[in-house]
Amino acid sequence: MRAGSFLTAIKIAVLVVIVGMYTLSASVKQLSAQQAPEDPRIEPALRESRKMAGELTDKVRKLLLEELKKGGYVEALRVCSEVAQDITSQFNKRAGYNIRRISLGYRNLKDIPDEYERHKLELFDRLNDENKLATEYFEVVKERDVEYLRYLKPLKTAEMCTVCHGQIDEIPHRVMSILQEAYPDDRAIGYRLDDVRGAVSVKVALQPRPIH
Ligand code: HEC
Numbered sequence: 001m002r003a004g005s006f007l008t009a010i011k012i013a014v015l016v017v018i019v020g021m022y023t024l025s026a027s028v029k030q031l032s033a034q035q036a037p038e039d040p041r042i043e044p045a046l047r048e049s050r051k052m053a054g055e056l057t058d059k060v061r062k063l064l065l066e067e068l069k070k071g072g073y074v075e076a077l078r079v080c081s082e083v084a085q086d087i088t089s090q091f092n093k094r095a096g097y098n099i100r101r102i103s104l105g106y107r108n109l110k111d112i113p114d115e116y117e118r119h120k121l122e123l124f125d126r127l128n129d130e131n132k133l134a135t136e137y138f139e140v141v142k143e144r145d146v147e148y149l150r151y152l153k154p155l156k157t158a159e160m161c162t163v164c165h166g167q168i169d170e171i172p173h174r175v176m177s178i179l180q181e182a183y184p185d186d187r188a189i190g191y192r193l194d195d196v197r198g199a200v201s202v203k204v205a206l207q208p209r210p211i212h
Contacts, residue, residue: 039140046149049097060079061158099202106198108183111198117201120199148204150203157196157197
């Protein structure tokens with residue numbers, strides 16, 4: 001090997017190590033946010049958040065699939081709007097719990113993310129591009145002296161979602177005209193398969209820590 005190409009090989013090797021270390025530290029940071037802390041208030045709040053977010057997602061997905069199979073676009077539209085909203089408002093009757101769907105490209109103005117959620121959704125987009133997006137994200141956050149468990153479940157764009165959230169040429173005319181009528185400022189189209197469409201966001205107020 002000539003001295004020149006040997007040097008280039010060393011440079012490449014050093015670069016590979018640096019990039020590797022950077023990637024590793026990024027994924028470690030991600031993991032540490034996911035670790036369940038040894039705080040007894042977290043476990044029950046986390047269990048409930050998982051259950052609610054899972055039920056909401058599964059129910060909406062199942063009903064959507066049923067309606068789309070029947071070819072009932074109007075009914076299917078009702079599932080991703082009214083039915084999803086009904087389920088979330090039932091969950092929200094529970095004291096201390098707040099659950100909703102959010103998206104950076106929202107269709108319903110009720111689903112505009114707050115500052116915290118916006119940052120996380122941007123993070124999910126980045127992680128998804130790098131194939132590192134986990135199925136959930138949670139951490140304890142303090143706001144005005146109250147601690148909350150914030151739990152987020154990313155929702156990816158599946159094939160059936162593209163009927164109403166995909167590229168313009170994927171959306172049937174009938175669906176498009178209903179969407180345009182109901183949501184004049186619709187931002188929820190143009191998604192591709194596997195894009196992060198949004199997330200289910202749960203916010204749980206934690207009881208103050210007992211003072212010893
Ligand atoms: C038949 C049409 C239709 C299909 C299929 C559909 N959606 Fe929707 N989606 C809607 C409508 C309409 C809304 C607005 C809901 C509202 O007004 O609350 C919506 C809203 C949402 C929201 C809330 C954020 C926002 O933009 O307001 C998310 C998240 C979402 N859809 C995800 C999905 C996912 C994931 C799939 C596939 C599993 C899917 N949708 C399939 C019609 C659809």
